Amino acid sequence: MEKAININRPSSADGMSRIDGRLKVTGAAKYSAEYAVEGLTYGVLVGSAIAKGSIAAFDIKTAERAPGVLFVVTYLNAPKVPGFQPDQKGVRAQLKVFNDDKIFYNGQPIALVIADTYERALYGASLVKATYNKEEHQTNLTENFGKGYPPRGDGLYKRGTEDAWKSAPIKLEQEYMVPTNTHNPMELHAIIARWDADDKITVWDKTQGVKATQHDISQLFNIPLENVQVNSRFVGGAFGSALRTWPHEIVAILGAKAVKKPVKLVLSRADMFTSVGYRPHTWQKIGIGATADGKLTGITHQAYGQTSPYENFTEGAVNVSQSLYACPNVNTKYNLVALNVGTPTWMRGPGEATGAFALESALDELSYVLSIDPVELRLRNYAETDPENGKPFSSKYLKEAYQLGADHIGWNDRKQQPGTVKKDGWFVGYGIGCGMFGAYRSGATVKATMKADGTLHLQSAVSDIGPGTGTAMVLIAAEQMGMPADKISFENGASDLPQAPTQGGSATTASVGSAVHQACVELKDKIQKLTGNSGTDNPDYAQILKQHDLPLLEVTAKSTGGEGRDKYSMNSWSVHFVKVLVNGSTGVVKIDKVASVADCGTIISPKTARSQIVGGAIGGIGMALMEEAVIDHRYGRYINNNYADYHVPVNADIPQIDALFVNKPDPILNPMGAKGMAEIALVGMAAAVANAVYNATGKRVRELPITPDKVIA
Amino acid sequence: MKQFQYVQPATQQAVLEVINKPGTKIIAGGTNLVDLMKRGVTAPDKLVDINHLPLKHITSTPKGLYIGALALNSVVSENKLVAEKQPLLAMALKSGASPQLRNMASVGGNMMQRTRCGYFYDTAMPCNKRVPGSGCGAYEGVNRMHAIFGASSQCIAVHPSDMCVALAALDAVVIIAGKKGEHRVPFTEFHRLPGDHPETDNNLPFGELIVGVEIPNNNLQKNSYYLKVRDRQSYAFALVSVAAALDIENGIIQNARLAMGGVAHKPWRLFDAEKLLIGKKASEESFQQAAQLAMQGAKAYGHNSFKLKLAPASITEALKHAAGLV
Numbered sequence A: 001m002e003k004a005i006n007i008n009r010p011s012s013a014d015g016m017s018r019i020d021g022r023l024k025v026t027g028a029a030k031y032s033a034e035y036a037v038e039g040l041t042y043g044v045l046v047g048s049a050i051a052k053g054s055i056a057a058f059d060i061k062t063a064e065r066a067p068g069v070l071f072v073v074t075y076l077n078a079p080k081v082p083g084f085q086p087d088q089k090g091v092r093a094q095l096k097v098f099n100d101d102k103i104f105y106n107g108q109p110i111a112l113v114i115a116d117t118y119e120r121a122l123y124g125a126s127l128v129k130a131t132y133n134k135e136e137h138q139t140n141l142t143e144n145f146g147k148g149y150p151p152r153g154d155g156l157y158k159r160g161t162e163d164a165w166k167s168a169p170i171k172l173e174q175e176y177m178v179p180t181n182t183h184n185p186m187e188l189h190a191i192i193a194r195w196d197a198d199d200k201i202t203v204w205d206k207t208q209g210v211k212a213t214q215h216d217i218s219q220l221f222n223i224p225l226e227n228v229q230v231n232s233r234f235v236g237g238a239f240g241s242a243l244r245t246w247p248h249e250i251v252a253i254l255g256a257k258a259v260k261k262p263v264k265l266v267l268s269r270a271d272m273f274t275s276v277g278y279r280p281h282t283w284q285k286i287g288i289g290a291t292a293d294g295k296l297t298g299i300t301h302q303a304y305g306q307t308s309p310y311e312n313f314t315e316g317a318v319n320v321s322q323s324l325y326a327c328p329n330v331n332t333k334y335n336l337v338a339l340n341v342g343t344p345t346w347m348r349g350p351g352e353a354t355g356a357f358a359l360e361s362a363l364d365e366l367s368y369v370l371s372i373d374p375v376e377l378r379l380r381n382y383a384e385t386d387p388e389n390g391k392p393f394s395s396k397y398l399k400e401a402y403q404l405g406a407d408h409i410g411w412n413d414r415k416q417q418p419g420t421v422k423k424d425g426w427f428v429g430y431g432i433g434c435g436m437f438g439a440y441r442s443g444a445t446v447k448a449t450m451k452a453d454g455t456l457h458l459q460s461a462v463s464d465i466g467p468g469t470g471t472a473m474v475l476i477a478a479e480q481m482g483m484p485a486d487k488i489s490f491e492n493g494a495s496d497l498p499q500a501p502t503q504g505g506s507a508t509t510a511s512v513g514s515a516v517h518q519a520c521v522e523l524k525d526k527i528q529k530l531t532g533n534s535g536t537d538n539p540d541y542a543q544i545l546k547q548h549d550l551p552l553l554e555v556t557a558k559s560t561g562g563e564g565r566d567k568y569s570m571n572s573w574s575v576h577f578v579k580v581l582v583n584g585s586t587g588v589v590k591i592d593k594v595a596s597v598a599d600c601g602t603i604i605s606p607k608t609a610r611s612q613i614v615g616g617a618i619g620g621i622g623m624a625l626m627e628e629a630v631i632d633h634r635y636g637r638y639i640n641n642n643y644a645d646y647h648v649p650v651n652a653d654i655p656q657i658d659a660l661f662v663n664k665p666d667p668i669l670n671p672m673g674a675k676g677m678a679e680i681a682l683v684g685m686a687a688a689v690a691n692a693v694y695n696a697t698g699k700r701v702r703e704l705p706i707t708p709d710k711v712i713a
Numbered sequence B: 001m002k003q004f005q006y007v008q009p010a011t012q013q014a015v016l017e018v019i020n021k022p023g024t025k026i027i028a029g030g031t032n033l034v035d036l037m038k039r040g041v042t043a044p045d046k047l048v049d050i051n052h053l054p055l056k057h058i059t060s061t062p063k064g065l066y067i068g069a070l071a072l073n074s075v076v077s078e079n080k081l082v083a084e085k086q087p088l089l090a091m092a093l094k095s096g097a098s099p100q101l102r103n104m105a106s107v108g109g110n111m112m113q114r115t116r117c118g119y120f121y122d123t124a125m126p127c128n129k130r131v132p133g134s135g136c137g138a139y140e141g142v143n144r145m146h147a148i149f150g151a152s153s154q155c156i157a158v159h160p161s162d163m164c165v166a167l168a169a170l171d172a173v174v175i176i177a178g179k180k181g182e183h184r185v186p187f188t189e190f191h192r193l194p195g196d197h198p199e200t201d202n203n204l205p206f207g208e209l210i211v212g213v214e215i216p217n218n219n220l221q222k223n224s225y226y227l228k229v230r231d232r233q234s235y236a237f238a239l240v241s242v243a244a245a246l247d248i249e250n251g252i253i254q255n256a257r258l259a260m261g262g263v264a265h266k267p268w269r270l271f272d273a274e275k276l277l278i279g280k281k282a283s284e285e286s287f288q289q290a291a292q293l294a295m296q297g298a299k300a301y302g303h304n305s306f307k308l309k310l311a312p313a314s315i316t317e318a319l320k321h322a323a324g325l326v
């Protein structure tokens, strides 16, 4: 099937639909907050109203007396969390919630009100009063570069000559800003926590990794791993926000201990801005130099990203500059600035999305200085091997991707001179932006059970946060076993299922898919041993089991992290082509057409793959045009912490988005030939939009989001 | 959310008997009120549901078009009479909120909706509108969405409605019922400027009920346009919006109506700019002159400085659309 795939409007010809699609659209899919656990009580968080200092006193009397309120948990009465580590700045220094009186950021949870109904808990929460010892806070990134520090080592990377761009014949230097973006998945983070015994607990929890959550709870509460059951059968989007265990999860568990009843805690939309991370506000500066014929001679890329006072969060914001293009001299610098904000976390395309906005904008700017077509400029600097370490790529078909996308969007219609094409009074412009992300794979275990009726049941702990993991796993098994997909089921999202990595870094198909593949190979082996022949195309498994009088046949197969990483550089690649319309008087930008092309190996499930690419492009449109969590720095408090004011794209913002796939297997990463696609679907998109806006109008916006005010400024 | 009593008095008279007590609030679609209750911005003791009152009708009278206070935003926007007689209103309504919200939102509720200022919504922030005397958070704060006309140092919030901008432009009249009977208030005098009392959004007497609005007949159907400039293409409040309607004969403007949204504590009618347009050629040049005049007295507060440029550009753009020049 090594043929490029282009799906505009998916139909049955494009293969199987999502296996849980029906459950989701009919409401039968149960999410964490929806379990009717017996004796359930309801928690609502109270957040701090200052950004730095300590709690002087609480007045919880009125709240405690309010109708239905069972308990108000604060640091003064909370059960201790034995696993909290003593203070030290490092990755493990999580917010020790309800541990002491310290306030690090505005909105930090300071109390949990538990009541017999949600509404009564909400009212009780409004009655909790705290007074504070206020200290001077800092939330403004650009005013605090002086406090920047490298997260580890010196934060520097150098290849060739430092600042070589400065002596290039053609050069430019610009600053780029990505504001705080929040994941804000539709499903609010939620947990139901129930203590089954003093050292035994069950949680229904929104998480991208039930095993990681199980491990964290076990460590934090000092209970045996096997006594922690984490269920996360369905996840309504996450984009990274559920990649770690957050304070509210600990708080719900503490609350359940305090009231000796199961507690349900569903974050409010406002809580979502202060409880589950975000893409950090990051300032970047790029110096880039080239020869007159467009050969890059040097890139210098610096970044300052914000983190919390108690924890370092680092991401690869400057990494794209190290390996996207063949450039002999590259130096980068990455610093953190600790501000009075919660800890950021990975958000779709973490680091790379931020870095690619800067690098791909700078490259576009360079193309105009050089008067070279931006696609051509990229081709002239195409990296045939990894420029960072000289290793060959396990696979790279970015050139094919350029061609597919350029043909599809009608790149030939683009005029190099900005502001020269108008249609119905709107300026028309085209832009390109590329993305890359490491292609990863880690160990995973899958149990496969062939039942007497000839159906196959697959089990893995892995979460499915929406990409269609289950669908892809079923398709891998269907192909391996030579059986119809509708006879295969996939069970996932519970910690008592076989080991799987956390769903993140676009690595699930490569990791869990390899284990499914392995399980099928082993199962077929077993069957061959029974039947003594090498099998046919469509074996009748029910018949075989019956003949051998077997109630079922099962294997548990383990796949490793794969090999070849020492010899190869493994990455997925994308290129986004965008056509925009810009109103010259009002500054309104409309996306007219998008062609996103992915080189992510073999496409296993075309429909859900398309959906990934479309979703990533939409995320990129949001990042480009509207997403920004705004803080009033006087208070250090978010001012648009709701869905009405924090804008994400709606249908009206989304034009035709075509997802195209090179669809050539990666021969190294895994037996299916598949590479990850979730991150690259977004990485590079924001720059493609910004570049298109420039092509349309001649206005370069370097500070996201590109709202009308910036276009007419 | 504070526990509250919920009542559904059978008749309009019975409603009027209960709503003149403090702590009582009417609920229509609830799309604004319930949000405010959940955020603790308002905490009524008693909700008075009026949805069953016979105030949903849309009728044509010799004087104009009558729309009941409980007519849904979606219904009004799709109504044939409205499309025929007041297309500007339909266009403004369709640009507001989302289909789901418009399906719940009533005309009366839309008029009474409160500002979307972030400081008003967050009880941990100062806001003179929510807590008089606590200060205006937006004045020196994040004020990108805020007013450039008619604001005071007490409050720079804007009225968020689209529907009301069209109604202000169309010389609508608000019909209000009190215990002593009905009275009429011109739409442009219904909402007020903040002055020293930003806690009061409008001139609806305490304890009274909006029963409907009336729009006098006009000749503006052919050349009207509602332009809404916003950060996303749907489901976002206006940065600036313009309701423009013209009566053009042989290229000459006979009559003009202009109002702006997103720029003031009330729908901002541009009477002087209208006057300037009358007798002029329907051309980009005339429109620019009107836009320039409309901006007299505008004042920005920092983040919203861009509106000083966006507002006149939008007026010109809206007028061009209305005149069929784009």
Ligand SMILES: Cc1cc2nc3c(=O)[nH]c(=O)nc-3n(C[C@H](O)[C@H](O)[C@H](O)COP(=O)(O)OP(=O)(O)OC[C@H]3O[C@@H](n4cnc5c(N)ncnc54)[C@H](O)[C@@H]3O)c2cc1C
Pocket (backbone or CB within 6 Å): A644, B025, B026, B027, B028, B029, B030, B031, B032, B033, B034, B035, B069, B070, B073, B095, B096, B097, B098, B101, B104, B105, B106, B107, B108, B109, B110, B111, B112, B113, B160, B161, B162, B163, B208, B209, B210, B211, B235, B236, B237, B238
């Ligand atoms: C996310 C979001 C986006 C939105 N976007 C837009 C937008 O882009 N443009 C726009 O114009 N609007 C927008 N809206 C606001 C929406 O139009 C209003 O919420 C709606 O019109 C209110 O009508 P309602 O019937 O639901 O009022 P309710 O919420 O029931 O009531 C609102 C207020 O009106 C009072 N009230 C209701 N009826 C009467 C009456 N007959 N007499 C006296 N007082 C009365 C109530 O007591 C209450 O104080 C948005 C709302 C939301 C939630």
